[in-house]
Amino acid sequence: DSGVTQTPKHLITATGQRVTLRCSPRSGDLSVYWYQQSLDQGLQFLIQYYNGEERAKGNILERFSAQQFPDLHSELNLSSLELGDSALYFCASSVGRGPPEKLFFGSGTQLSVL
Amino acid sequence: QKEVEQDPGPLSVPEGAIVSLNCTYSNSAFQYFMWYRQYSRKGPELLMYTYSSGNKEDGRFTAQVDKSSKYISLFIRDSQPSDSATYLCASTGGGNKLTFGTGTQLKVEL
Numbered sequence: 075d076s077g078v079t080q081t082p083k084h085l086i087t088a089t090g091q092r093v094t095l096r097c098s099p100r101s102g103d104l105s106v107y108w109y110q111q112s113l114d115q116g117l118q119f120l121i122q123y124y125n126g127e128e129r130a131k132g133n134i135l136e137r138f139s140a141q142q143f144p145d146l147h148s149e150l151n152l153s154s155l156e157l158g159d160s161a162l163y164f165c166a167s168s169v170g171r172g173p174p175e176k177l178f179f180g181s182g183t184q185l186s187v188l
Numbered sequence: 189q190k191e192v193e194q195d196p197g198p199l200s201v202p203e204g205a206i207v208s209l210n211c212t213y214s215n216s217a218f219q220y221f222m223w224y225r226q227y228s229r230k231g232p233e234l235l236m237y238t239y240s241s242g243n244k245e246d247g248r249f250t251a252q253v254d255k256s257s258k259y260i261s262l263f264i265r266d267s268q269p270s271d272s273a274t275y276l277c278a279s280t281g282g283g284n285k286l287t288f289g290t291g292t293q294l295k296v297e298l
Contacts, residue, residue, distance in 0.1 A: 076231060076233070078231070105193065107286075115230070115290075116276075116288055116289065116290035116291060117278075117288040118288075119286060129192050129284055130283065130284035130285055132285050140298050148204075152291070164231055164232075166231070171284075172283065172284035173220055173280045173281075173282050173283060173284060173286075174280060174284060174286045175220055175237055176223070176234055176237060177232075177234065177286065178234070179224075179232045179233070180230030180231050181229075181230055181231050182230075182231055
């Protein structure tokens, strides 16, 4: 068990809808990272927050947004969903603000857009 | 061209074999190199972490980085069925974006 908690484990929704994925980092970790994993693209970095502030941005679509709350949990919001957004979404946490030498990953949220 | 390239496999070996997993990368700025192991339907788990060139050993696992050829390797000695998983190499240049390879699927057979 990595200590990173992600909910829900599975999410099935329709195109055009909006969903929220939630992540609680390991105790003591201040950074939260979001990754998208698909069969053809592998693990793609979306965004990082450190202690409530956006720290780095990767290949995140404008339809996606994230935030980190004062209690350090994070949410990833996906809107106007398309079929191609179906993927496994991982949250990871680390102690510092970077570079991400040691990331601890949650078990992921499997998103299916029908 | 992807910044980190990895043969997807699958790679199938008998129990007890020495396994060699490899990645190449194109970004000369990469300084930090990691190997993650991912079991089916689970999140990746950090196996090895190295900085710059050289070797690092941890139990049955050895990580090698050759920056001159931009080549990253992971060796697994005395492979076990429990080593069956997907192995992901990853690199970063010191920024906050960790770039992953697409992973090599390994199966260790009895």
